[in-house]
Amino acid sequence: xxxxxxxxxxxPASIPSYLYTVATRPKFYPRRLKANHFRADGRIQHAxxxxxxxxxxxxxxxxxxxxxDTLNTY
Numbered sequence: 392x393x394x395x396x397x398x399x400x401x402x403p404a405s406i407p408s409y410l411y412t413v414a415t416r417p418k419f420y421p422r423r424l425k426a427n428h429f430r431a432d433g434r435i436q437h438a439x440x441x442x443x444x445x446x447x448x449x450x451x452x453x454x455x456x457x458x459x460d461t462l463n464t465y
Contacts, residue, residue, distance in 0.1 A: 392404045393408050393453060395408075395453070395454050395455040395458055396452040396453050396454060397411075397452060397454045397455075397458040397462070398454075398455065398457075398458055400455065402455050406455070406456075407456075408453045408454070408455070409453070409454050409455070409456060409458075409459040410451045410452070410453060410454075411451065411452045411454050411458075411459055411462050411463075412448055412450075412451050413449075413450040413451060413452055414448075414449040414450040415446045415447065415448055415449055416446065416447060416449045417444065417445075417446060418444065418445055418446065418447045419442075419443075419444045420442045420443055420444065420445070421442050422439065422440065422441060422442040423439065423440040423442065424439050425437040425438075425439065426438070426439065426440035427439075427440060
């Protein structure tokens with residue numbers, strides 16, 4: 392049971408909700424030295440994490456199926 396954040400209608404129990412992404416923002420992940428540990432040849436090895444860039448979700452709406460279908464039509 393939830394309230395749709397788009398149409399403000401209360402949805403009954405056992406009906407799934409859908410997450411609709413409203414906004415994203417760019418994100419930069421710095422390089423991390425010796426971030427990953429694993430065992431190889433009986434010894435603990437260290438590997439670097441290269442980092443990088445990407446997008447992360449800034450805001451999502453919990454919506455019903457009908458609102459999700461209308462928001463996703465292009």
